[in-house]
Amino acid sequence: MAERRFSFFTRGQCIVLALLAATPLLDLAFPSIQLSGPMRTVVVYAILALGLNVVVGWTGLLNLGIAAFMAIGAYAFGILTAEVYPFQVGFWWALLLSGAIGAFAGWLLGAPTLRLRGDYLAIVTLGFGEIVQDGLKNLQAITKGTEGINPLPKPTVPFGAAIQSGLESVGLVSAPTAVGAAATSAAATSAAEGVVAASSNWFEISSATPARWFYLYLILLAVVIFFCRNLEFSRLGRQWFAVREDELAARCMAIEPDKAKLKAFAAGAALAAIAGALFASHLASTGEPANYDFQVSILALCIVIVGGIGSITGVVLGAIVMVGLSNVVLPALTQAMQRAGIGSTENVLSSPDNYKYLIFGLALVLMMRFRPDGIVHTRKAVKK
Amino acid sequence: MRFGGLTAVKDVSVEVKSGSITAVIGPNGAGKTTLFNAITGVYEPTEGRVLVAGRDPQRAWTPRVMFGVGATALSTAIFLAVLVRVETLWQSAIIDNYVFQQPFPWMKAIADFFSTFFGGGFFGTWLPLLVGALLGGAGRFVIWSRTRRTPDVIASAGVARTFQNIRLFPELSLVENVVVGMDRRLSTGFLGALFALPSALRERGKARQDALGLLKFVGLADRAETAAANLPYGHQRRLEIARALASKPAVILLDEPAAGMNPTETVDLMRLIRAIREAGTTVVLIEHHMRVVMGISDRIHVLQYGEKIAEGTPEEIRNDPRCIEAYLGKEELG
Numbered sequence: 001m002a003e004r005r006f007s008f009f010t011r012g013q014c015i016v017l018a019l020l021a022a023t024p025l026l027d028l029a030f031p032s033i034q035l036s037g038p039m040r041t042v043v044v045y046a047i048l049a050l051g052l053n054v055v056v057g058w059t060g061l062l063n064l065g066i067a068a069f070m071a072i073g074a075y076a077f078g079i080l081t082a083e084v085y086p087f088q089v090g091f092w093w094a095l096l097l098s099g100a101i102g103a104f105a106g107w108l109l110g111a112p113t114l115r116l117r118g119d120y121l122a123i124v125t126l127g128f129g130e131i132v133q134d135g136l137k138n139l140q141a142i143t144k145g146t147e148g149i150n151p152l153p154k155p156t157v158p159f160g161a162a163i164q165s166g167l168e169s170v171g172l173v174s175a176p177t178a179v180g181a182a183a184t185s186a187a188a189t190s191a192a193e194g195v196v197a198a199s200s201n202w203f204e205i206s207s208a209t210p211a212r213w214f215y216l217y218l219i220l221l222a223v224v225i226f227f228c229r230n231l232e233f234s235r236l237g238r239q240w241f242a243v244r245e246d247e248l249a250a251r252c253m254a255i256e257p258d259k260a261k262l263k264a265f266a267a268g269a270a271l272a273a274i275a276g277a278l279f280a281s282h283l284a285s286t287g288e289p290a291n292y293d294f295q296v297s298i299l300a301l302c303i304v305i306v307g308g309i310g311s312i313t314g315v316v317l318g319a320i321v322m323v324g325l326s327n328v329v330l331p332a333l334t335q336a337m338q339r340a341g342i343g344s345t346e347n348v349l350s351s352p353d354n355y356k357y358l359i360f361g362l363a364l365v366l367m368m369r370f371r372p373d374g375i376v377h378t379r380k381a382v383k384k
Numbered sequence: 385m386r387f388g389g390l391t392a393v394k395d396v397s398v399e400v401k402s403g404s405i406t407a408v409i410g411p412n413g414a415g416k417t418t419l420f421n422a423i424t425g426v427y428e429p430t431e432g433r434v435l436v437a438g439r440d441p442q443r444a445w446t447p448r449v450m451f452g453v454g455a456t457a458l459s460t461a462i463f464l465a466v467l468v469r470v471e472t473l474w475q476s477a478i479i480d481n482y483v484f485q486q487p488f489p490w491m492k493a494i495a496d497f498f499s500t501f502f503g504g505g506f507f508g509t510w511l512p513l514l515v516g517a518l519l520g521g522a523g524r525f526v527i528w529s530r531t532r533r534t535p536d537v538i539a540s541a542g543v544a545r546t547f548q549n550i551r552l553f554p555e556l557s558l559v560e561n562v563v564v565g566m567d568r569r570l571s572t573g574f575l576g577a578l579f580a581l582p583s584a585l586r587e588r589g590k591a592r593q594d595a596l597g598l599l600k601f602v603g604l605a606d607r608a609e610t611a612a613a614n615l616p617y618g619h620q621r622r623l624e625i626a627r628a629l630a631s632k633p634a635v636i637l638l639d640e641p642a643a644g645m646n647p648t649e650t651v652d653l654m655r656l657i658r659a660i661r662e663a664g665t666t667v668v669l670i671e672h673h674m675r676v677v678m679g680i681s682d683r684i685h686v687l688q689y690g691e692k693i694a695e696g697t698p699e700e701i702r703n704d705p706r707c708i709e710a711y712l713g714k715e716e717l718g
Contacts (some may be wrong), residue, residue: 086478086488108463112523141471141479227578234577234584235570238556242564245553252424254539254568254631258531263574 012313012376013225019320020218024211036210038328043217044279046319047224048296049303050312051271054228056301057310058237059264060244061114062122065129066272066300071292072105073098073273074280075136078149091155095277102273103266110265114258129297136289143289150285155216160203167202217278221316224271228312231267240264299323302360306367308374317375322363326356386430392418393690398668400635400683402437405657405667407677409701410687411710416670417548419687420637424545425535434538436634441541443532453524460520465512469504476500540568544633546624548640548670554613558604558623561612562595565630595630602626602656618649622656629660636660638669642676654680678702686710 009017020043024036048070055063080087080094089097113124136143143149157163205213231237239260242250247257280286299322307318334353348354367374386392393415400406408416422429433440443449466473477497481489502509531537539545544565553561570591576584599605602622607615612623621641628636641657642650650673657680661667671677677684678698686694686701688710694701701707 083485086482086493115527139471142474230580231577234580234588235567235572236574236577238560238564239567241556241560242553242567245555246551248426248535249547249551249553250564251535252426252539252545253565253627254536255564256534256536 008226009222009229010313012311013229013316016313016316016320017218017222017225020221020316021215024214027211033332034210035328035332036214037207038331039324040210040214040217040282041279041327042319042323043214043221044275044282045300045303045323046221046316047278048272048275049300049307049315049319050224050228051268051275052300053268053304053310053312053315054231054240054264054271055268056304057315058232058244059240059261061261061264062118063125063265063268064122064294064297064301065125065127065132066268067292067294067296068125068129068132069102069105069269069272070276070279070296071132071136071289072269073102073276074286074292075143075149075276076101076273077277077280078152078286079142081153082149082151084144084149091153091281092158095274098277099270099274102276103270105273106266106269107262109269110262114261114265126294129294133289133293136292143286146288146290148286148288148291149280152280152284152286154205154207154284155213155281157203157205157216164203213282217282220274220278224274225312225316228271232312236260236263299326299360302364304374306363306374308376311374311376314374314376321375322360325359330356391690393422393687396685396687396690396692398685398692400666400668402634402666403661403664404682405661405669405680407681407684408668408670408687409672409677409684413689414687415690416687417639418690420545420639420670423538424543424637425533425538428533436541436543439541441533441538441543443528443537445528449528453521453528456524457517457521460523461513461516464516464519465501465504465509468512469500469508472504473497473500539631539633542631542634543637544628544631544635545637546621546628546639546641548643550617550620550624552612552620552624552627555611557609558599558612558615559592559595559608561623561627562598562630563591565627566591566594568631598626598630599623601629601659603652618645621645622653625656625660629665633665635666635668638667638671640670640672642671642673650676 020039023039026033026035048066051069052063052066055061055066076098077094079085080089080097081091082088109125109128113121116124137145139145203212205216207213239250239255242253242255243257243260250257250260276292303318303322304315305318306322307316308314330353334351337350337352342350396415396419398406398408398419408419410416418427421427422432423434477493477500481493481496504510553564556564570587572584572587575581596605596608599608602625604615604619604623604626607619612620615623621643625636625638625641628638638657642653645653654676657667657669669677669681681698684694684696684698684701685692686704686707693706693710694704696704
């Protein structure tokens with residue numbers, strides 16, 4: 001914590017955000033690949049890993065069940081929005097409520113268990129992950145079991161229609177031809193209503209506009225980074241660090257480690273739940289409960305470790321590298337090879353997609369050997 | 385203070401005058417650090433009490449604690465009772481009332497929920513409620529009773545300490561270490577931190593300035609941004625003192641502050657301890673360096689085998705035959 005004035009993002013955070021913001025440009029360059037859709041999962045996993053980073057990186061608690069909170073967020077979002085349930089709240093309210101429900105779940109799990117030390121807590125979180133997954137599978141009446149809840153709504157841009165009509169009325173954007181030019185403000189409102197239906201609305205998000213959808217998710221990631229960064233340099237962040245470094249010493253400084261840990265757990269769970277809600281909206285379905293299994297928790301942990309434990313920039317970079325590899329690069333490579341006739345769907349070995357865990361394992365081993373603090377490390381250099 | 389059958393410290397009573405420097409000395413294993421640990425809540429004393437300004441710092445059984453136990457009992461009870469029949473409740477309140485794409489009758493759903501909730505009979509409703517209430521209430525009560533005298537409670541009452549085997553936050557910078565020590569005086573909450581509200585930023589800036597001031601006081605201001613682990617041993621001890629002082633304690637307990645220091649550093653340390661006292665903080669220290677003890681203490685307590693064998697001014701202790709015996713052994717007669 002060098003002398004810092006208030007700024008929204010550090011340089012590293014700006015760089016990773018810019019890196020992500022540039023990916024839709026690749027779509028323009030290579031129209032055959034279409035990265036914007038799969039890149040949304042990178043953002044989702046970045047948010048998930050930032051949540052895990054609060055717990056593992058900052059507070060030093062090993063949480064092996066972060067996917068459970070992602071599942072809770074996804075299913076909360078599904079139940080709150082899908083038409084087969086009576087609630088049917090909008091995207092943004094559902095997102096916020098999923099986060100709150102996730103935080104509550106984290107608090108519920110943490111309150112009785114956070115007094116456990118190290119490995120024991122890891123086992124509890126591991127078990128919690130399995131329980132949530134099994135619970136979702138078996139509560140047929142509520143969660144539709146393995147079917148998953150669908151269809152789920154796409155995100156909407158808040159005040160998108162109003163902004164659009166405002167832009168039209170000052171002549172920056174040409175209104176859709178069907179409605180005609182809007183001269184007076186009364187005409188502008190009616191134009192706005194027409195615009196929602198028209199596809200030329202700049203602020204409408206659909207699967208036909210993957211870049212807009214991706215940018216909306218990216219803005220959410222930026223907001224999450226902003227909040228994480230605020231927490232990192234706040235009193236609460238310092239309490240977390242102190243508890244991680246030496247719990248007894250922190251206690252003797254009048255810090256209550258249990259409360260600090262509980263807050264970390266709830267904050268991490270809330271972020272994971274928000275990631276889950278975004279994931280469900282991205283798929284337009286919660287998918288089956290097995291989408292949120294132990295492998296997801298481990299992937300999130302790998303992102304944190306490879307990226308740089310405790311560093312926001314590092315974690316986002318880790319998500320770009322790991323999820324970018326498994327969800328974007330390898331599938332694209334597989335497709336390209338199949339199109340070129342090199343790989344076939346029959347031969348398992350010829351598809352690069354099937355090598356992802358091999359590559360993950362190799363990456364972890366190499367990182368542990370050559371750069372154990374991750375790609376970006378924040379911790380102050382401690383001479384050994 | 386007993387550990388199983390071993391009595392580590394027995395019937396030791398130390399009275400410390402406000403604004404004085406008191407030393408606790410004794411041979412290795414006499415129970416000095418155990419005494420400190422019992423005072424600061426690291427150990428739960430098996431007998432005896434600690435009074436700070438006439439009051440026993442403990443989490444009392446206040447209405448707030450009582451309310452907490454009650455609220456936990458109630459919410460655990462409801463949670464458990466809902467959990468065991470969650471599908472039935474969902475069926476009666478949601479599925480039975482919702483016709484696809486029709487308006488949802490909220491009031492009827494709520495009424496149905498409650499009638500199903502309380503209509504579960506003994507095993508469906510009342511047993512889960514009872515078990516939940518007992519579990520939740522007992523859990524919260526046990527947590528309260530076990531954390532009545534934890535170090536954070538003692539520290540909040542204004543008793544700060546340092547450790548014999550230095551316990552800094554090694555990967556945090558010097559300033560951050562000191563700001564952590566300041567925690568009990570800060571008030572930023574979760575929302576203030578999350579949104580970086582102006583009040584939180586102002587408090588952070590002020591805490592930093594205060595911390596730099598304290599680092600200057602102990603003579604470490606020039607290395608404020610390095611990691612604590614990179615400091616040489618003697619400096620680490622001074623950083624620990626700065627961290628303990630950051631909470632503006634009424635009493636500061638120093639556990640062997642001069643251990644591992646060279647003679648010049650020791651002289652600096654004595655000056656520092658006197659300055660702490662001048663600033664109005666009462667000092668209690670454990671020390672083996674007799675030069676430090678005799679040089680700065682107003683009063684000395686001598687422990688041996690967990691019992692207090694003498695108490696007095698440095699002059700009296702220097703001439704007390706039992707103390708000489710404890711330290712140097714008995715002269716063989718004949």
